[in-house]
Amino acid sequence: MAIFRTVAASFILGIFIYVSHQLTGYTDFSWAKRSLLISFLALLFTLVIGTFLFFWKEKDLDHKPWRDTLLNFSLTVMGYINFLVTLVLLRDIFALADNLFGLLNTQELYSSTATGYLLGLPVLMLALGNTVVKVGPKLKKVPLYFKNLPAEFDNLRIVHITDLHVSPSLPKKFVKKLVNKTLELKPDVIVFTGDILDSFAEKHQEELKTLGGLKAPHGVYYVPGNHEYYWGAEKGLTAFRDIGFNVLINEVTAIRKDGKTLQIAGIPDPAATHFGQMGPDFIKVQSQLKPDDFKILLSHQPSLASKSAMIGVDLQLSGHTHGGQFFPWNWLIVFFERYAKGLYRINGMQLYVNQGTGYWGPRLRLGTYCELTEIVLRKESKTE
Numbered sequence: 001m002a003i004f005r006t007v008a009a010s011f012i013l014g015i016f017i018y019v020s021h022q023l024t025g026y027t028d029f030s031w032a033k034r035s036l037l038i039s040f041l042a043l044l045f046t047l048v049i050g051t052f053l054f055f056w057k058e059k060d061l062d063h064k065p066w067r068d069t070l071l072n073f074s075l076t077v078m079g080y081i082n083f084l085v086t087l088v089l090l091r092d093i094f095a096l097a098d099n100l101f102g103l104l105n106t107q108e109l110y111s112s113t114a115t116g117y118l119l120g121l122p123v124l125m126l127a128l129g130n131t132v133v134k135v136g137p138k139l140k141k142v143p144l145y146f147k148n149l150p151a152e153f154d155n156l157r158i159v160h161i162t163d164l165h166v167s168p169s170l171p172k173k174f175v176k177k178l179v180n181k182t183l184e185l186k187p188d189v190i191v192f193t194g195d196i197l198d199s200f201a202e203k204h205q206e207e208l209k210t211l212g213g214l215k216a217p218h219g220v221y222y223v224p225g226n227h228e229y230y231w232g233a234e235k236g237l238t239a240f241r242d243i244g245f246n247v248l249i250n251e252v253t254a255i256r257k258d259g260k261t262l263q264i265a266g267i268p269d270p271a272a273t274h275f276g277q278m279g280p281d282f283i284k285v286q287s288q289l290k291p292d293d294f295k296i297l298l299s300h301q302p303s304l305a306s307k308s309a310m311i312g313v314d315l316q317l318s319g320h321t322h323g324g325q326f327f328p329w330n331w332l333i334v335f336f337e338r339y340a341k342g343l344y345r346i347n348g349m350q351l352y353v354n355q356g357t358g359y360w361g362p363r364l365r366l367g368t369y370c371e372l373t374e375i376v377l378r379k380e381s382k383t384e
C-alpha cells in the first residue's frame with residue numbers, strides 16, 4: 001500500500017508540475033498573479049492527494065456527514081482537475097500540430113486570456129456534467145431481434161439497470177427516481193448487472209429498501225460487479241437477497257410463459273476470486289443450460305462475451321464500462337474496453353452494454369448519460 005501511495009502521489013505531483021508550468025510559463029502574469037495561481041493549483045492537488053491517498057480509510061460504519069461532504073468536495077475537485085489537465089494537454093497538442101505543420105493559428109493559445117478560459121471552462125463543464133446527473137436516469141429503448149426466440153416471448157420487456165454505485169456520493173432521491181421510473185415502465189423482468197452497491201450494505205439500508213420496491217411479474221435478477229466485492233460481498237449479496245432479488249452466482253434460472261421456457265443465467269465478476277469468493281464458472285453455467293431454450297446471461301464484465309457465446313448464450317447483458325462516464329474518457333474508453341457501450345454481435349450471440357445507470361466518483365457525466373435500458377425481445381421472422 002505504501003508503494004502504491006508513493007507511486008500515485010508522485011504521478012499526481014508530476015501532473016501538477018506540468019499543469020502549473022503550462023498555465024503560468026508563457027503568460028504575461030505578474031509574479032503575484034503567478035504565485036496565486038500556483039498556490040491555488042497546489043491546494044486543489046493537495047486536497048485530492050490528501051483525501052484519497054493518506055486520509056481516506058472507509059473502515060468505520062459510523063455515519064459521519066462531514067466525511068461525506070469532504071469526499072464529495074474532493075471528488076468534484078478531482079473532476080475539475082480532470083477537465084483542466086485535458087484542456088491543457090489539448091492546447092499543447094494543437095500547438096505541437098501548429099509547430100509541425102503550420103495548419104492552425106495558435107498564437108493566441110498561450111495568452112493570459114486563453115489561460116483564464118482554460119481555468120474557467122472546467123467549472124462550466126462540471127456544471128454541465130452535474131446537470132446531466134441531476135436529470136436522473138434517461139430511458140433508452142433497445143429492441144433486439146432473434147430468429148430463435150420463441151413466439152411466446154416476443155415483446156418481452158426487460159429493464160436493465162447497472163452500475164448504480166449506491167454510496168455516500170449518490171443521493172437517495174436518485175435511487176427513488178430510478179425506482180419510480182422503472183415501475184412506470186411496468187417491465188416483465190428487471191435485471192441488475194453489478195456495481196449496484198459500492199459501500200457497506202449497513203450504511204445504505206434506506207436505498208436498499210427503496211430498491212426492494214422493484215417488482216416484476218417474471219422476477220428481479222442480479223449479479224455482482226467488481227465493486228460489490230470491495231465492501232464485503234457476503235453482506236452485500238445477503239442484502240440483495242433480503243430485498244427479493246434473485247442473486248445468480250454461476251446459477252441458471254428460468255421464466256415460463258405459455259409452456260415455453262427462457263433461461264436466465266448469471267455469473268459473478270472475476271474480482272470475486274481476489275476476495276476468496278467464487279469467480280465466473282462457465283462450465284458450471286453450461287451444465288445447467290438447455291439447448292432448446294432461449295438463453296440470457298447476466299455478466300458485469302462485457303469482456304467475457306466470447307466465453308458466453310461459446311457456451312451457447314443468445315444474449316449477454318453487461319455494464320462496467322460507464323461508457324467512459326465523462327470527457328475525455330468517453331472518447332478514450334475504446335482503448336481500454338473492447339465493448340464500450342451499445343450493441344455487439346459476437347459469434348452469433350448479441351451483447352448489449354449499458355453505459356451505467358448511476359455514476360462512479362465525481363457526480364458528473366459528460367458525453368454520456370445515466371442509462372436506464374428497456375430491452376424488448378423481438379422474434380425475427382425467418383424471411384427477414
Ligand SMILES: [Fe+2]
Binds near residue numbers: 163165225
Ligand atoms: Fe461501475
